[in-house]
Amino acid sequence: MVGGDRSVSAIAIEEVRRTYGDTVALDSVSLSVDAGEIFGLVGPNGAGKTTLARAITGTTDYEGTVSLFGEDPRAIDRSRLGSLPQSFSPHERLTARELLEYYAGLYDDALAPGRVLRDVGLVESADTYYENLSGGQQRRVCVGSALVNDPDLLVLDEPTTGIDPAGRRQLWNLLEALAADGTTIFLTTHDMHEADRLADRVGLLADGSVVAVDTPTALIDAHGGESRLTIETPTPLAEADAPTLGYRTAITDGDLRVFDVAPTEIGNVVDALTESGIETESLSWSEPALEDVYLELTGTAVGRGGRRLDDETETGADNPSASATPTEGSS
Numbered sequence: 001m002v003g004g005d006r007s008v009s010a011i012a013i014e015e016v017r018r019t020y021g022d023t024v025a026l027d028s029v030s031l032s033v034d035a036g037e038i039f040g041l042v043g044p045n046g047a048g049k050t051t052l053a054r055a056i057t058g059t060t061d062y063e064g065t066v067s068l069f070g071e072d073p074r075a076i077d078r079s080r081l082g083s084l085p086q087s088f089s090p091h092e093r094l095t096a097r098e099l100l101e102y103y104a105g106l107y108d109d110a111l112a113p114g115r116v117l118r119d120v121g122l123v124e125s126a127d128t129y130y131e132n133l134s135g136g137q138q139r140r141v142c143v144g145s146a147l148v149n150d151p152d153l154l155v156l157d158e159p160t161t162g163i164d165p166a167g168r169r170q171l172w173n174l175l176e177a178l179a180a181d182g183t184t185i186f187l188t189t190h191d192m193h194e195a196d197r198l199a200d201r202v203g204l205l206a207d208g209s210v211v212a213v214d215t216p217t218a219l220i221d222a223h224g225g226e227s228r229l230t231i232e233t234p235t236p237l238a239e240a241d242a243p244t245l246g247y248r249t250a251i252t253d254g255d256l257r258v259f260d261v262a263p264t265e266i267g268n269v270v271d272a273l274t275e276s277g278i279e280t281e282s283l284s285w286s287e288p289a290l291e292d293v294y295l296e297l298t299g300t301a302v303g304r305g306g307r308r309l310d311d312e313t314e315t316g317a318d319n320p321s322a323s324a325t326p327t328e329g330s331s
């Protein structure tokens with residue numbers, strides 16, 4: 001790392017627009033990322049994440065302006081930028097070590113490949129051909145290739161796709177350590193949990209537009225809605241089966257959802273269900289999460305196969321404050 005100038009944004013994006021024929025991949029996107037920040041760009045397939053990552057790394061054309069530490073992405077010293085494209089296929093008949101040695105050789109001043117292998121958790125597999133590594137291990141080699149030049153800015157397009165949970169946690173820890181050391185990290189993901197766990201700030205992207213940018217906590221507080229108790233029954237419930245419980249309820253995919261139940265009140269709800277003749281097969285309680293924020297702001301779920309908000313049948317008849325429109329009622 002050559003050290004960042006903290007007086008300018010690490011990434012400044014202003015009014016960026018990118019179209020492919022009639023498709024608007026990015027529509028007037030503006031945001032900035034501070035030095036040392038981990039910024040997570042979240043959105044479902046086709047939202048425009050890769051296109052924005054490519055605009056930042058100067059590998060696609062666009063209208064508007066992007067600057068990295070005050071410089072045009074195409075003019076910046078390449079050793080300051082580490083980039084992991086979504087599709088990246090290194091030579092398959094080289095080992096993990098040989099690949100990292102190759103990428104390190106592209107820079108005058110690179111990290112020792114052995115250190116990068118350790119950082120990405122590949123010491124044991126260092127001498128395995130890339131083609132014989134698991135998908136997750138291959139992705140870690142690719143992440144390593146973006147790290148060899150010890151960049152000031154890392155742009156990672158879905159870095160943890162295909163990596164198992166333990167490997168993901170290891171990579172998150174590595175990215176956090178890099179950020180603590182001053183590296184700015186911009187990553188894309190459709191994993192809301194990953195964004196929540198890792199990012200200092202999150203940008204929610206829908207159909208090429210940024211719909212919200214803030215810390216995960218602030219987004220959840222402002223738009224996450226209420227906690228929910230989800231009750232699965234032996235036979236899927238229909239709207240007409242919804243019991244009167246004194247809470248706002250909804251039937252979703254045959255399951256009963258009861259909103260704003262405190263953990264200490266769960267037993268009372270279960271008792272009331274039993275009295276109503278509803279058998280409980282499983283029960284889970286969850287606090288609002290980033291996924292709920294995305295659903296609330298866009299009407300589309302990121303992590304649930306694109307289920308739309310209107311697929312949820314609201315049944316709050318027993319609660320005068322319940323709304324027939326699910327987006328209402330949550331602040």
Ligand SMILES: Nc1ncnc2c1ncn2[C@@H]1O[C@H](COP(=O)(O)OP(=O)(O)OP(=O)(O)O)[C@@H](O)[C@H]1O
Nearest residue numbers: 020023024025043044045046047048049050051052
């Ligand atoms: N080279 C291209 N030619 C034509 N259309 C493109 C091209 N690249 C992207 N698009 C379109 O632009 C839109 C945004 O695509 P993009 O790949 O940026 O989304 P994404 O959020 O990264 O999706 P995914 O999570 O599936 O990678 C999509 O409608 C896509 O089909």
